[in-house]
Amino acid sequence: MAFAELWSVEMLAAAFAGGAFGAAVGALPSFTLAGLMVVVGELYALIQRTTDAAIPAVDITGSIAFGVVLGPHVAFGGGAAAVAYAAKRGYLDFDSDYHRAKEVTRGLGSKPDVLAMGGVFGIVGYWIATLSATLAFPLDPVALGVVGSALAHRAVFGYSLVGTTPKRLLDMSPFERRQTAEAGDVIQTDGGLPVEPWLPYQYRWTNVLLLGAVVGVLGGYVAYLTGSAFLTFGISVVVLSLVCAGVPDIPVTHHMALPASTAVLAAVDAPLGSLTPATIASALPLSEALLLGALFGSLGGLLGELAQRVFFAHADTHLDPPAASIVATSFLIGVLALAGVFPSAAWVPLP
Template identity: 30%
Template sequence: MTSSLLLPIGGISFLHLCIAFVGGLFGAAVGALPAFILCGLFVFIGSVLMIAGAGPDFLNTFGFGFTFGPQACFGAAVVAHMYAHKKGLSPGRDITAGLMGTKSMDVLLVGGLFGALSVILNWIFITVLPWKWGGMLWTDAVALSITIMGIIGRLMFDSKSGLFGKVAEGESRFNPTEKSVLWLPWQMSWKELLVIGFGVGLLSSYFALLLGAEHGGAVIGFGISGLSLVFLQFGTKMPVTHHISAIAAGAALASHSLIWGTIFGIISSFAGQFWACLFTVHADTYIDPPAAAIFSVTTIMVGLAALGLFTAIPLP
């Protein structure tokens, strides 16, 4: 096996499309959230192996690879949930349920097709549009791929909701009440977003600076956050934090600052709720708010870093 098969970058081949197809099919079969939890487990294991000096092969092959990377097994499965909802086989917002239970193999095939699409999208954002600002890629290609696939799926399979859903009479898009189907009712007020953004952002920034990118510091917080969602899968009112931990670690490494990392973790916490209100709360199907937060805040952070923010305002 050559190194080109280990990393989700560079050239793509028919084999890459096939193994990503399997990833999307698998994600649809077990359900989008269980597939993402498995991804979080792989990222955590890969990070621990990097701490032990084993290198990034496990992380790149399993955590962010073509089959079990979140763009394939999770992002594609989200679209399969939309398709199943269109057929009346599954609630559109319930990404915890394995779609194998629908006994409709075309649902799984839709997941597979979007898994293959995830490779193409990821390749476009990294290889065809390889813009770098200050030495950093302009966005998070995985998160942007997941968001784009969600938008495509919404337009294809949820004509009732439309792209942004429909705000109920008397409701506010960005200040919804219990009348709407909220994303995370226990993680939506400014106090809740501030506190969880601060806590997770600080811890993930600390890990990033302590370990360094070469020893898994950039992603171990993401892995822990993703793995923790196993409790959400079984009904615990868990915070969803992988968008916070991912952004905080990236900002901490870019700025060499614990405080800047924490600040961007808080920003991403609020960004997650913003995208939830824009895409998901008022719709019948799910577009992933954390993925939208990761790609958008990454782009802002990279742009500000390129403009010299972290140099102009150095923080400890």
């Protein structure tokens, strides 16, 4: 990407529209659509790599799922900013145990100023991700765009960046005791619980460690069989449609699946676009792939939990813990590649 893309009128218009769309349908619903497109795109790419038939070269994953149409840095980030804005304006009139500005599962309809705010932060996320990719920061530019956009909307709308003092960042005990916030104890805002875990059924360290290992094994296995770093990620994101539908206790696992699959492919000394199941099998035993997957899946889960305790549980708006985790795990994979531990970085940009 060139720096000129940062100011391309056409790309800015598309990013604005993507962010406004995320506001209209809701941040998480737009993300589930991105997951669906990832699955479609990765299957299409797999057919391209493994068949001799003339198939048009269309990057569905990169241009649609991770581009300005449904890219989380644009649509999800725009939707999260829009719901934070709508809560600040008093537009949200539903009852919830959680701060209203964290309700990323709901759509916001067609109110012009809300759509405009989603569009503006769609551009912010697009700028962050494009700049990161242009400068070849060794981490996931899309995830960085999601995190940077969330920090930006908190600053712009006057929300606290983390919501509590450093000594209390990891403290989940008020939620566990179901305490009511008291003056001088923990932060109380907008009538919500004083401490709100991102997922009340998925926040204990041992639980996310085990879940990460399980998902990581699956992510590593699918990457080993297909050469795709994103297919298990896409499947995990599609599952989030059940969260939008209100099905209880659905785990969120894409931040576990992605580093697991990526680490397996980074262990193969071949360009990502040329990877086939045969290439991977000749370079890496399946046992090592599963072990790598379990290790990086567990790490993704633990870092996601750390991020939710630092940036979500005590704060007032949605800063996505999985995106923060992916920033960290992709950076680790990039650093390991630069240090020569991994022969490649898979899809992670390298300077």
